[in-house]
Amino acid sequence: MRHHLVLRVVSKLLIPFMLLFALYVQFHGDFGPGGGFQAGVIFAAAFILYALVFGIDHAREVLPEHVLRYLVPAGLALYTLTGFAGIALGGKYLDYDVLGSTPTAGQHLGILLVEFGVGVTVSAVMVSVFFTFAGRTRDVDEEDW
């Protein structure tokens, strides 16, 4: 990839905006189209683009697998813990009304937390899947292809 100057420059330019756009889709999800799934995929796409252009080893330095291993479950844990917070504050499971000072604020906070959990898990799973498949070629010899 050393000689693909255009690709490298363009992706360097694009990646920060992709990450930013992912965060916009994530946190604007309760007002407009978007949410955790879409944001997670966009966020992961930035990493995957980076890995495609600069090599998987560099990408692994940015996001090591032992970190991914914790990020995947962390999102789900955040989701379920938000549910339990509803019980702890005297409501039902996943009852957002009790999370904030007013039901509206509570709903707002609840959906934000839950969608953030979804986003974390989705992006971590996307990157893990990519790393797993992209990393496999190393075990196979050239002539075996």
Added chain:
Amino acid sequence: MAFLDHVAILQVAVPLLAAPLCVMLPGRHLPWALTLAVSWFTLVCSIVLLAEVSAGGSIAYHLGNWPPPIGIEYRVDAINALVLLVVSGISAVALPYARRSVEHEIEPDRHGLFYTAYLLCLTGLLGVTITGDAFNIFVFLEISSLSTYVLVAAGARLDRRALSAAYTYLVLGTVGATFFVLGVGLLYMVTGTLNIADLAERLPPLAESRVVQAAFAFVVAGMGLKLAMFPLHTWLPNAYAYAPSLVTVFLAATATKVSVYVLLRFVYTVFGHEFAFIEPVLAWLVLPLAVIAMLAGSVVAIHQDNLKRMFAWSSIAQIGYMMLGLALASASGLTATVLHLFNHALMKGALFMALGGVMLRIGAVSLASVRGLASEMPWTFAALVIGGLSLIGVPGTVGFVSKWYLILAAIEKGWWLLALLIVAASLLAVIYVWKLVEAAYLQPAPQDRERVRDMPPDMLIPLWVLALANIWFGIDAGLTTSVAGTVVNAFLGGGS
């Protein structure tokens, strides 16, 4: 009290929370300990739920405080309380047994991931059972199925064929789940609701609708795949045979039962017997298939050399009994199905646990390899014989109780031939159980095999808990028949 208010959701949410935590735990013992604690917790929940609903009432829990039919509702009545007890009970008994078995069969660095998949499977099965929302059933069904594929594939360390078995199961299981969700989608299209109780109210006026009939066909075919109804059973023998022992114990005892429950729920609660098209489907399609499954499953089981495969084929036959009771659509038939759902979990749990012990000690479970093993592992094989007798339906074991009701149901209809066929299928079970007993007790041990010790106590005790449960519930069937009676009243009595 807070616990009692939320017990319905804790039943599902606690294993769901434990699953991501389990991945993060280091080592081999902590994930196991967490899974054990969670399994016992779910058992406590299901006992509390069963105690609350056994009077005949039902418990509803509204997730996020959104009232149904808009919000998702968990609704527990007698039938799903019983299935919850089966799932969580088997899990609670199997986990103490699991530690050594899993250490022997799973790569040391993958225990955390393995137990996570197990917890997700547990979550999914409990969720399918407890929820009162048709689409939510699909979601939990997928949670349990996806984790099941992983669990089956985890057997690849001992036998690479586990991978192809898991793949076949993945393809067929996905087809089944897709059919199911198509059916649910069609129902949503005509009724505008996904809540089961609401569906049951809105469907009867639409009984003549082609869409509703298509939905029924999709649901039956989809769940038929999931519960391995003949001829949609092809994924089952290999999946059970090559999965790790713990997984076989858990799946054989619970997964197909949960699917049978979903089918019961759809046939008798959602659609109900006022639908004219259901009766011919049951009588002309499900019933003959159930009889074929009963006989063919047993005949194939006789010819198996791998013992796990043998009992997997026997499971297909046993599912035939459950489907037969469902198809007879009478009070005794349904009682037989509900009882067999519970009883078969006890038998197959015990049988596969004993085989897991054999696997631990000699690393193979073929008829040839267990020759003469009964003298070296007396306790294991004694439990195996109890499980086998129960499978045959010998009086004094649980198998007798459910077959009794089944034969009663056949005779009530005046179908003597059917009653004879049920007895014939039981006699076929005698043959394959006898083959095992003969090999283990009567044949000499091969010279080249080293002598082995019996299973360690932490594996024997769970095995014997199940084996003795086979006898206990065979002699005192009060609990199970009273629950089954409540279920049958709800299904056939009220109409919804």
